[in-house]
Amino acid sequence: MAEGNGALAEQFDDLAQQHEAASLGMWIFLVTEILFFGGLFAGYTVYRATYPEAFHEASHHLDLLLGGINTAVLITSSLTMALAVHSAQEGRRRALTVFLLLTLVMGAVFLGIKGTEYAHKYEEDLVPGIRFAYSGPHPGQVQLFLIFYFVMTGLHALHLTVGIGLLGVLAYLAWRGHFSPRYYAPVETSGLYWHFVDIVWIFLLPLLYLLGTHR
Amino acid sequence: MMPPIVLRRVYYWVYGALLALTLLTIGVAYLDLGPLNVAVALGIAIGKALLVMLFFMHLRYSSRLTWVIAGAGVIWLAHLLIFTLSDYFTRGWLPVAGW
Numbered sequence: 001m002a003e004g005n006g007a008l009a010e011q012f013d014d015l016a017q018q019h020e021a022a023s024l025g026m027w028i029f030l031v032t033e034i035l036f037f038g039g040l041f042a043g044y045t046v047y048r049a050t051y052p053e054a055f056h057e058a059s060h061h062l063d064l065l066l067g068g069i070n071t072a073v074l075i076t077s078s079l080t081m082a083l084a085v086h087s088a089q090e091g092r093r094r095a096l097t098v099f100l101l102l103t104l105v106m107g108a109v110f111l112g113i114k115g116t117e118y119a120h121k122y123e124e125d126l127v128p129g130i131r132f133a134y135s136g137p138h139p140g141q142v143q144l145f146l147i148f149y150f151v152m153t154g155l156h157a158l159h160l161t162v163g164i165g166l167l168g169v170l171a172y173l174a175w176r177g178h179f180s181p182r183y184y185a186p187v188e189t190s191g192l193y194w195h196f197v198d199i200v201w202i203f204l205l206p207l208l209y210l211l212g213t214h215r
Numbered sequence: 216m217m218p219p220i221v222l223r224r225v226y227y228w229v230y231g232a233l234l235a236l237t238l239l240t241i242g243v244a245y246l247d248l249g250p251l252n253v254a255v256a257l258g259i260a261i262g263k264a265l266l267v268m269l270f271f272m273h274l275r276y277s278s279r280l281t282w283v284i285a286g287a288g289v290i291w292l293a294h295l296l297i298f299t300l301s302d303y304f305t306r307g308w309l310p311v312a313g314w
Contacts, residue, residue, distance in 0.1 A: 016217050020278060027281055031288035038292045042299045049304065064241070071237050079230040082271045089220045181217065188273075195271045199264045205237075206256035210244040 006182030015182055022185035026192045033159075037200055040155070044148050044207065047141075054141030059212030061126055061142075062149065063117055067209040070113050071201065077106035078198045085191045088174075088184035096187070097174045103194065104167040107160050114157055121146070149208055156204060159197045166190045219276055229270045236263050 012018040048055045084099035118127075125133040128143045128150070136142065170190055173179065179187060240259040248255065269275040274285060 019217060020281070023273075023277070024281055024284060027284045027288075031284060031291070034288040034292050035295060038295045042296050045296065045300060046303045049300075068237070068241055072234060075230065075233045075237065078233075078267060078271055079226060082226045083223065086220065086223060086226070089217070192272055195267050198271075199267050202263045202267070203260050206240055206244075206260050210240065210252075210256050 006180050019185055019188070022189055023192065026189040030192065030196050033196060037152075037155070040148070040152050041203070041207075044152070047144055047148070048207075048211075051138065051141040051144070054138035055145050056212050057136065057138065058142040058145035058149075059208065059210075061121075061124070061146075062209050062212075063120065064209050066113055066117050067205060070110050071205050073106050073110050073113070074198050074201050077103045077110070078195050080106065081191045081194045085184070085187055088179050088187045089181055091181045093174060093177055093179075096179065097171055100167050100171040100174055100187075104164055104171065107164045107167065107194075111157060111160060111164075114153065118150075152204060152208065156197065156200050159200070163190070163194050163197055166193070218273065221270070221273070221276065225270060229266050232266055233263055236266075 006015070008015055009018060012021065080099045080102040084096055084103060087095035087099055121127050122131055125131050126146055128147045132143060132146075134142050167190065170187060174187070236259050240256055243255050243259075244252065246252075268285065274281065
């Protein structure tokens, strides 16, 4: 494989078309991912419209500070991912490896902060199905909000974990000199995936965290 | 011709805009705008998503075919949301026994 890097497969006219085919395949996968998350967003919207007060109340129990910090961490990781692709295009091997590792580390920091939030919820008896005790009004509907919270952020965290695994492999390959300005499609497509996961979080922040802050 | 290399400066500008919009959306949540709160929060989120897609995901520099695929994702998501919500939000409109 190593000597084949940047080689043109016979079914393509040129390298640009080969590169575009790879990105296009990733975009098609991401469309299925949009609908995968879309089902949860639709369910959330229906129940939020049905129980506005309880969802407002329940949202108060989320930690906006940690959620905000995590948003900044994830956006920064998207920047380093974009810079990783940029380094690959310019053929800067060391910069590519460093930016991939930086992105990986920031993904891990995000998961660490998320885990801290989950631990707080456990201590506050706010984990439906495992440890839940709520004395305020509408306990059942508050529980429903928290189920959406855990499933949506959990599925997001799962995607991030997959992304971290991808970045680890990419960083190793990058260090071994696997990529070049003629061949960096795996970096580009993993970047598309990483940015998609960032976009999901961009919508989770207002829907879950910003619901109960004002008043 | 491989895809064009975007100037690094563009990425830094987009990054700054994303952080600024994050602060803005958190700030606006502390103001009571009634039903406008949701509209503003979602509007800002859509703006941020567009910035990520156009620049970080290189959509702005991609082929029209890529635009069609990305647009298809948005259109099918709209189908999912609009048809689900138009069902749930109109159920009380007709006095049908058993509903």
